[in-house]
Amino acid sequence: LVAVRLSERLEQQIKFIVEVDKLKNIYRKNLVIGSERPETDAEHSWHLAMMAMLLAEHVTSCRIDVLKIIKMVLIHDIVEIDAGDTYCYDQQAGLDKAAREQAAADRLFGLLPAGQSQELRALWDEFEQKQSPEARMADALDRLQPLLLHYHTGGKSWQENGINADQVRERNRQTRGIAAELGLLVEQIIEDSVAKGYLPK
Amino acid sequence: LVAVRLSERLEQQIKFIVEVDKLKNIYRKNLVIGSERPETDAEHSWHLAMMAMLLAEHVTSCRIDVLKIIKMVLIHDIVEIDAGDTYCYDQQAGLDKAAREQAAADRLFGLLPAGQSQELRALWDEFEQKQSPEARMADALDRLQPLLLHYHTGGKSWQENGINADQVRERNRQTRGIAAELGLLVEQIIEDSVAKGYLPK
Protein backbone atom coordinates (compact mmCIF):
# COMPACT_ATOMS: atom_id res chain seq x y z
CA LEU A 1 0.00 0.00 0.00
CA VAL A 2 1.15 3.53 -0.81
CA ALA A 3 1.52 5.14 2.60
CA VAL A 4 2.91 8.44 1.32
CA ARG A 5 0.44 11.28 1.58
CA LEU A 6 -0.23 13.49 -1.44
CA SER A 7 0.37 17.20 -0.90
CA GLU A 8 -2.67 19.31 -0.04
CA ARG A 9 -1.82 21.36 -3.13
CA LEU A 10 -2.25 18.40 -5.50
CA GLU A 11 -5.43 17.34 -3.71
CA GLN A 12 -6.91 20.81 -4.25
CA GLN A 13 -5.94 20.74 -7.92
CA ILE A 14 -7.53 17.32 -8.44
CA LYS A 15 -10.70 18.39 -6.61
CA PHE A 16 -11.04 21.33 -9.02
CA ILE A 17 -10.27 19.15 -12.06
CA VAL A 18 -12.98 16.67 -11.03
CA GLU A 19 -15.46 19.47 -10.22
CA VAL A 20 -15.12 21.13 -13.64
CA ASP A 21 -15.99 17.82 -15.31
CA LYS A 22 -19.54 19.16 -14.84
CA LEU A 23 -18.96 21.50 -17.80
CA LYS A 24 -19.66 18.41 -19.93
CA ASN A 25 -23.23 18.35 -18.60
CA ILE A 26 -24.09 21.92 -19.53
CA TYR A 27 -25.73 22.19 -22.95
CA ARG A 28 -25.70 25.29 -25.12
CA LYS A 29 -28.29 26.57 -27.61
CA ASN A 30 -26.17 25.92 -30.70
CA LEU A 31 -25.92 22.53 -32.38
CA VAL A 32 -22.89 20.39 -33.23
CA ILE A 33 -22.35 20.08 -37.01
CA GLY A 34 -23.37 16.67 -38.33
CA SER A 35 -25.12 15.16 -35.32
CA GLU A 36 -27.18 18.33 -34.71
CA ARG A 37 -27.36 17.71 -30.96
CA PRO A 38 -26.68 20.67 -28.64
CA GLU A 39 -23.03 21.36 -27.92
CA THR A 40 -21.68 21.08 -24.36
CA ASP A 41 -19.79 23.91 -22.68
CA ALA A 42 -16.66 21.72 -22.50
CA GLU A 43 -16.74 21.11 -26.27
CA HIS A 44 -17.32 24.82 -26.91
CA SER A 45 -14.34 25.71 -24.70
CA TRP A 46 -12.07 23.22 -26.50
CA HIS A 47 -13.11 24.64 -29.87
CA LEU A 48 -12.36 28.19 -28.68
CA ALA A 49 -8.89 27.18 -27.48
CA MET A 50 -8.20 25.64 -30.90
CA MET A 51 -9.42 28.83 -32.59
CA ALA A 52 -7.31 31.04 -30.30
CA MET A 53 -4.21 29.04 -31.23
CA LEU A 54 -4.88 29.39 -34.97
CA LEU A 55 -6.48 32.83 -35.25
CA ALA A 56 -4.52 34.93 -32.73
CA GLU A 57 -2.37 36.18 -35.62
CA HIS A 58 -5.36 38.18 -36.89
CA VAL A 59 -4.90 40.64 -34.04
CA THR A 60 -2.49 42.95 -35.87
CA SER A 61 -2.74 46.22 -33.95
CA CYS A 62 -0.85 45.06 -30.86
CA ARG A 63 1.18 42.20 -29.45
CA ILE A 64 -0.96 39.65 -27.67
CA ASP A 65 -0.23 36.77 -25.32
CA VAL A 66 -1.67 33.62 -26.95
CA LEU A 67 -1.28 31.46 -23.82
CA LYS A 68 -3.33 34.02 -21.88
CA ILE A 69 -6.17 33.89 -24.45
CA ILE A 70 -6.13 30.09 -24.37
CA LYS A 71 -6.25 29.99 -20.55
CA MET A 72 -9.14 32.50 -20.61
CA VAL A 73 -11.25 30.50 -23.03
CA LEU A 74 -10.53 27.21 -21.22
CA ILE A 75 -12.03 28.61 -18.00
CA HIS A 76 -14.42 31.31 -19.27
CA ASP A 77 -17.58 29.22 -18.88
CA ILE A 78 -16.90 27.25 -15.69
CA VAL A 79 -19.10 29.60 -13.67
CA GLU A 80 -22.01 28.07 -15.59
CA ILE A 81 -21.54 24.95 -13.45
CA ASP A 82 -23.38 26.87 -10.71
CA ALA A 83 -25.04 29.68 -12.67
CA GLY A 84 -26.24 27.72 -15.74
CA ASP A 85 -25.98 28.76 -19.40
CA THR A 86 -27.74 32.07 -19.97
CA TYR A 87 -28.85 32.29 -23.61
CA CYS A 88 -27.21 35.37 -25.09
CA TYR A 89 -30.46 36.73 -26.55
CA ASP A 90 -32.48 36.17 -23.33
CA GLN A 91 -32.69 39.62 -21.73
CA GLN A 92 -34.75 38.45 -18.74
CA ALA A 93 -32.22 35.84 -17.58
CA GLY A 94 -29.44 38.32 -18.28
CA LEU A 95 -30.56 40.58 -15.42
CA ASP A 96 -29.19 38.63 -12.44
CA LYS A 97 -26.57 36.78 -14.49
CA ALA A 98 -23.67 38.84 -13.14
CA ALA A 99 -24.51 38.20 -9.48
CA ARG A 100 -25.01 34.46 -10.04
CA GLU A 101 -21.72 34.21 -11.92
CA GLN A 102 -19.71 36.16 -9.32
CA ALA A 103 -20.87 33.76 -6.59
CA ALA A 104 -19.98 30.80 -8.81
CA ALA A 105 -16.51 32.24 -9.47
CA ASP A 106 -15.94 32.66 -5.70
CA ARG A 107 -16.80 29.02 -5.05
CA LEU A 108 -15.09 27.41 -8.04
CA PHE A 109 -11.80 29.32 -8.18
CA GLY A 110 -11.75 29.04 -4.38
CA LEU A 111 -11.22 25.30 -4.73
CA LEU A 112 -7.74 25.87 -6.20
CA PRO A 113 -4.50 26.22 -4.22
CA ALA A 114 -2.79 29.54 -3.56
CA GLY A 115 -1.48 31.28 -6.63
CA GLN A 116 -3.58 29.35 -9.14
CA SER A 117 -6.79 30.42 -7.43
CA GLN A 118 -5.86 34.10 -7.79
CA GLU A 119 -4.38 33.71 -11.28
CA LEU A 120 -7.45 32.02 -12.77
CA ARG A 121 -9.89 34.35 -11.01
CA ALA A 122 -7.98 37.35 -12.35
CA LEU A 123 -8.09 35.86 -15.86
CA TRP A 124 -11.84 35.32 -15.58
CA ASP A 125 -12.37 38.88 -14.29
CA GLU A 126 -10.26 40.20 -17.17
CA PHE A 127 -12.32 38.18 -19.66
CA GLU A 128 -15.56 39.51 -18.18
CA GLN A 129 -14.36 43.14 -18.42
CA LYS A 130 -13.56 42.82 -22.14
CA GLN A 131 -10.97 45.62 -22.06
CA SER A 132 -7.54 44.05 -22.64
CA PRO A 133 -6.61 42.89 -26.16
CA GLU A 134 -6.58 39.26 -24.96
CA ALA A 135 -10.05 39.58 -23.41
CA ARG A 136 -11.42 41.32 -26.51
CA MET A 137 -10.05 38.57 -28.76
CA ALA A 138 -11.37 35.81 -26.46
CA ASP A 139 -14.76 37.53 -26.53
CA ALA A 140 -14.72 37.86 -30.35
CA LEU A 141 -13.96 34.12 -30.67
CA ASP A 142 -16.69 33.28 -28.14
CA ARG A 143 -19.15 34.97 -30.54
CA LEU A 144 -17.62 33.74 -33.82
CA GLN A 145 -17.57 30.06 -32.82
CA PRO A 146 -21.37 29.65 -32.39
CA LEU A 147 -21.86 31.74 -35.56
CA LEU A 148 -19.85 29.11 -37.49
CA LEU A 149 -21.92 26.31 -35.98
CA HIS A 150 -25.24 28.08 -36.65
CA TYR A 151 -24.17 28.63 -40.27
CA HIS A 152 -23.13 25.00 -40.77
CA THR A 153 -26.35 23.64 -39.26
CA GLY A 154 -28.61 25.68 -41.56
CA GLY A 155 -29.48 28.23 -38.86
CA LYS A 156 -31.82 25.72 -37.18
CA SER A 157 -31.41 27.11 -33.67
CA TRP A 158 -31.63 30.74 -34.93
CA GLN A 159 -35.03 29.86 -36.40
CA GLU A 160 -36.19 28.02 -33.27
CA ASN A 161 -35.33 31.09 -31.19
CA GLY A 162 -36.61 33.71 -33.64
CA ILE A 163 -33.26 35.47 -34.13
CA ASN A 164 -32.68 37.89 -37.04
CA ALA A 165 -29.63 39.21 -38.87
CA ASP A 166 -29.53 42.53 -37.04
CA GLN A 167 -29.36 40.74 -33.68
CA VAL A 168 -26.47 38.57 -34.87
CA ARG A 169 -24.73 41.63 -36.35
CA GLU A 170 -25.13 43.54 -33.09
CA ARG A 171 -23.81 40.58 -31.10
CA ASN A 172 -20.63 40.45 -33.23
CA ARG A 173 -20.22 44.22 -33.58
CA GLN A 174 -16.96 44.44 -31.62
CA THR A 175 -15.07 41.83 -33.64
CA ARG A 176 -13.69 44.13 -36.36
CA GLY A 177 -12.20 46.41 -33.70
CA ILE A 178 -9.85 43.71 -32.44
CA ALA A 179 -9.39 41.63 -35.63
CA ALA A 180 -10.44 43.41 -38.83
CA GLU A 181 -10.42 40.35 -41.09
CA LEU A 182 -12.51 38.32 -38.62
CA GLY A 183 -14.99 41.22 -38.73
CA LEU A 184 -15.23 40.76 -42.50
CA LEU A 185 -15.70 37.03 -42.04
CA VAL A 186 -18.58 37.65 -39.61
CA GLU A 187 -20.32 39.96 -42.08
CA GLN A 188 -19.91 37.49 -44.94
CA ILE A 189 -21.38 34.65 -42.88
CA ILE A 190 -24.36 36.80 -41.88
CA GLU A 191 -25.01 37.91 -45.47
CA ASP A 192 -24.69 34.40 -46.80
CA SER A 193 -26.98 33.09 -44.05
CA VAL A 194 -29.62 35.63 -45.09
CA ALA A 195 -29.13 34.77 -48.79
CA LYS A 196 -29.51 31.05 -48.06
CA GLY A 197 -32.62 31.61 -45.94
CA TYR A 198 -31.00 30.43 -42.68
CA LEU A 199 -31.51 33.79 -41.01
CA PRO A 200 -34.29 36.41 -41.53
CA LYS A 201 -33.09 39.97 -42.34
CA LEU B 1 -22.86 43.51 -49.73
CA VAL B 2 -19.32 42.81 -48.53
CA ALA B 3 -17.33 42.70 -51.75
CA VAL B 4 -13.93 42.29 -50.09
CA ARG B 5 -12.47 38.80 -50.42
CA LEU B 6 -11.14 36.99 -47.36
CA SER B 7 -7.53 35.88 -47.57
CA GLU B 8 -6.89 32.29 -48.61
CA ARG B 9 -5.04 31.90 -45.31
CA LEU B 10 -8.12 32.70 -43.21
CA GLU B 11 -10.28 30.48 -45.43
CA GLN B 12 -7.92 27.56 -44.81
CA GLN B 13 -7.96 28.20 -41.06
CA ILE B 14 -11.77 28.30 -40.96
CA LYS B 15 -12.02 25.14 -43.06
CA PHE B 16 -9.82 23.33 -40.50
CA ILE B 17 -11.76 24.80 -37.57
CA VAL B 18 -15.05 23.59 -39.07
CA GLU B 19 -13.57 20.17 -39.93
CA VAL B 20 -12.34 19.48 -36.39
CA ASP B 21 -15.86 20.11 -35.07
CA LYS B 22 -16.20 16.37 -35.84
CA LEU B 23 -14.20 15.64 -32.68
CA LYS B 24 -17.51 16.27 -30.86
CA ASN B 25 -18.99 13.22 -32.59
CA ILE B 26 -16.30 10.77 -31.52
CA TYR B 27 -17.18 8.97 -28.30
CA ARG B 28 -14.66 7.44 -25.92
CA LYS B 29 -14.94 4.39 -23.67
CA ASN B 30 -14.93 6.35 -20.41
CA LEU B 31 -18.02 7.99 -18.95
CA VAL B 32 -18.67 11.59 -17.91
CA ILE B 33 -19.11 11.93 -14.13
CA GLY B 34 -22.75 12.50 -13.16
CA SER B 35 -24.55 11.86 -16.45
CA GLU B 36 -22.59 8.63 -17.08
CA ARG B 37 -22.80 8.99 -20.86
CA PRO B 38 -19.60 8.42 -22.88
CA GLU B 39 -17.28 11.40 -23.13
CA THR B 40 -16.52 12.97 -26.52
CA ASP B 41 -12.98 13.48 -27.78
CA ALA B 42 -13.51 17.26 -27.76
CA GLU B 43 -14.50 17.19 -24.07
CA HIS B 44 -11.53 14.94 -23.24
CA SER B 45 -9.17 17.35 -25.04
CA TRP B 46 -10.58 20.36 -23.16
CA HIS B 47 -10.15 18.55 -19.85
CA LEU B 48 -6.53 17.69 -20.70
CA ALA B 49 -5.75 21.31 -21.56
CA MET B 50 -7.20 22.39 -18.20
CA MET B 51 -5.09 19.73 -16.45
CA ALA B 52 -1.94 20.77 -18.33
CA MET B 53 -2.43 24.37 -17.20
CA LEU B 54 -2.85 23.34 -13.55
CA LEU B 55 -0.52 20.35 -13.22
CA ALA B 56 2.50 21.32 -15.36
CA GLU B 57 4.25 22.47 -12.17
CA HIS B 58 4.54 18.82 -11.10
CA VAL B 59 7.27 18.32 -13.70
CA THR B 60 10.15 19.28 -11.45
CA SER B 61 13.18 17.70 -13.15
CA CYS B 62 13.34 20.15 -16.07
CA ARG B 63 11.84 23.34 -17.43
CA ILE B 64 8.85 22.70 -19.64
CA ASP B 65 6.86 24.83 -22.08
CA VAL B 66 3.25 24.84 -20.83
CA LEU B 67 1.85 26.39 -24.03
CA LYS B 68 3.43 23.55 -26.01
CA ILE B 69 1.78 20.90 -23.81
CA ILE B 70 -1.58 22.67 -24.14
CA LYS B 71 -1.29 22.86 -27.94
CA MET B 72 -0.36 19.16 -28.03
CA VAL B 73 -3.35 18.03 -26.01
CA LEU B 74 -5.76 20.28 -27.95
CA ILE B 75 -4.82 18.54 -31.21
CA HIS B 76 -3.63 15.11 -30.05
CA ASP B 77 -6.84 13.26 -30.92
CA ILE B 78 -7.94 14.98 -34.15
CA VAL B 79 -6.58 12.09 -36.23
CA GLU B 80 -9.46 10.07 -34.73
CA ILE B 81 -11.79 12.06 -37.03
CA ASP B 82 -10.60 9.73 -39.83
CA ALA B 83 -9.07 6.86 -37.87
CA GLY B 84 -11.67 6.47 -35.08
CA ASP B 85 -11.02 6.02 -31.37
CA THR B 86 -8.93 2.91 -30.80
CA TYR B 87 -9.67 1.56 -27.32
CA CYS B 88 -6.39 1.51 -25.45
CA TYR B 89 -6.79 -2.09 -24.29
CA ASP B 90 -7.82 -3.39 -27.76
CA GLN B 91 -4.67 -5.07 -29.10
CA GLN B 92 -6.29 -6.15 -32.39
CA ALA B 93 -7.34 -2.62 -33.42
CA GLY B 94 -3.98 -1.36 -32.22
CA LEU B 95 -2.16 -3.20 -35.01
CA ASP B 96 -2.93 -0.89 -37.95
CA LYS B 97 -3.64 2.14 -35.74
CA ALA B 98 -0.36 3.89 -36.61
CA ALA B 99 -0.88 3.69 -40.38
CA ARG B 100 -4.49 4.90 -40.14
CA GLU B 101 -3.48 7.81 -37.93
CA GLN B 102 -0.55 8.87 -40.15
CA ALA B 103 -2.89 9.12 -43.16
CA ALA B 104 -5.37 11.10 -41.07
CA ALA B 105 -2.62 13.48 -39.93
CA ASP B 106 -1.57 14.06 -43.56
CA ARG B 107 -5.10 14.99 -44.56
CA LEU B 108 -6.11 17.05 -41.53
CA PHE B 109 -2.97 19.08 -40.87
CA GLY B 110 -2.76 19.53 -44.65
CA LEU B 111 -5.91 21.68 -44.51
CA LEU B 112 -4.01 24.39 -42.62
CA PRO B 113 -2.05 27.25 -44.19
CA ALA B 114 1.75 27.32 -44.44
CA GLY B 115 3.55 27.48 -41.12
CA GLN B 116 0.59 26.32 -39.02
CA SER B 117 0.32 23.09 -40.99
CA GLN B 118 3.96 22.22 -40.26
CA GLU B 119 3.87 23.48 -36.67
CA LEU B 120 0.85 21.43 -35.65
CA ARG B 121 2.01 18.33 -37.51
CA ALA B 122 5.38 18.57 -35.75
CA LEU B 123 3.61 18.90 -32.38
CA TRP B 124 1.51 15.83 -33.14
CA ASP B 125 4.57 13.83 -34.23
CA GLU B 126 6.35 14.90 -31.04
CA PHE B 127 3.36 13.81 -28.96
CA GLU B 128 3.28 10.43 -30.68
CA GLN B 129 7.00 9.85 -30.08
CA LYS B 130 6.65 10.45 -26.30
CA GLN B 131 10.30 11.48 -25.91
CA SER B 132 10.38 15.19 -25.05
CA PRO B 133 9.37 16.31 -21.54
CA GLU B 134 6.29 18.06 -22.97
CA ALA B 135 5.21 14.95 -24.88
CA ARG B 136 5.80 12.72 -21.85
CA MET B 137 3.71 15.04 -19.64
CA ALA B 138 0.93 15.28 -22.27
CA ASP B 139 0.93 11.48 -22.46
CA ALA B 140 0.81 11.11 -18.65
CA LEU B 141 -2.20 13.45 -18.50
CA ASP B 142 -3.88 11.57 -21.38
CA ARG B 143 -3.74 8.48 -19.16
CA LEU B 144 -4.53 10.16 -15.82
CA GLN B 145 -7.66 11.95 -17.06
CA PRO B 146 -9.66 8.79 -17.94
CA LEU B 147 -8.39 7.19 -14.70
CA LEU B 148 -10.04 10.04 -12.75
CA LEU B 149 -13.28 9.58 -14.68
CA HIS B 150 -13.26 5.78 -14.26
CA TYR B 151 -12.71 6.22 -10.52
CA HIS B 152 -15.52 8.77 -10.14
CA THR B 153 -18.00 6.62 -12.10
CA GLY B 154 -17.45 3.54 -9.94
CA GLY B 155 -15.28 1.79 -12.53
CA LYS B 156 -18.37 0.97 -14.64
CA SER B 157 -16.56 0.96 -17.97
CA TRP B 158 -13.58 -0.98 -16.51
CA GLN B 159 -16.04 -3.70 -15.50
CA GLU B 160 -17.83 -3.67 -18.88
CA ASN B 161 -14.50 -4.16 -20.63
CA GLY B 162 -13.01 -6.66 -18.16
CA ILE B 163 -10.02 -4.52 -17.15
CA ASN B 164 -7.93 -5.32 -14.04
CA ALA B 165 -5.59 -3.33 -11.79
CA ASP B 166 -2.40 -4.62 -13.38
CA GLN B 167 -3.53 -3.42 -16.81
CA VAL B 168 -4.30 0.04 -15.44
CA ARG B 169 -0.97 0.08 -13.57
CA GLU B 170 0.91 -0.91 -16.73
CA ARG B 171 -0.92 1.76 -18.75
CA ASN B 172 0.16 4.49 -16.28
CA ARG B 173 3.66 3.10 -15.64
CA GLN B 174 5.53 6.05 -17.20
CA THR B 175 3.84 8.76 -15.16
CA ARG B 176 6.18 8.74 -12.16
CA GLY B 177 9.18 9.23 -14.46
CA ILE B 178 7.97 12.63 -15.63
CA ALA B 179 5.97 13.77 -12.56
CA ALA B 180 6.71 11.80 -9.40
CA GLU B 181 3.75 13.05 -7.36
CA LEU B 182 1.30 12.27 -10.17
CA GLY B 183 2.74 8.76 -10.15
CA LEU B 184 1.81 8.49 -6.46
CA LEU B 185 -1.66 9.79 -7.24
CA VAL B 186 -2.12 7.12 -9.93
CA GLU B 187 -1.12 4.36 -7.52
CA GLN B 188 -3.45 5.66 -4.80
CA ILE B 189 -6.40 5.79 -7.20
CA ILE B 190 -5.70 2.24 -8.39
CA GLU B 191 -5.41 0.90 -4.83
CA ASP B 192 -8.54 2.70 -3.71
CA SER B 193 -10.41 1.44 -6.79
CA VAL B 194 -9.45 -2.12 -5.87
CA ALA B 195 -10.40 -1.54 -2.21
CA LYS B 196 -13.81 -0.14 -3.23
CA GLY B 197 -14.46 -3.01 -5.64
CA TYR B 198 -14.42 -0.83 -8.77
CA LEU B 199 -11.47 -2.69 -10.27
CA PRO B 200 -10.45 -6.37 -9.88
CA LYS B 201 -6.85 -6.97 -8.71
Ligand SMILES: [Ca+2]
Ligand atom coordinates in the same frame (compact mmCIF):
# COMPACT_ATOMS: atom_id res chain seq x y z
CA1 LIG C 1 -6.90 8.81 -27.97
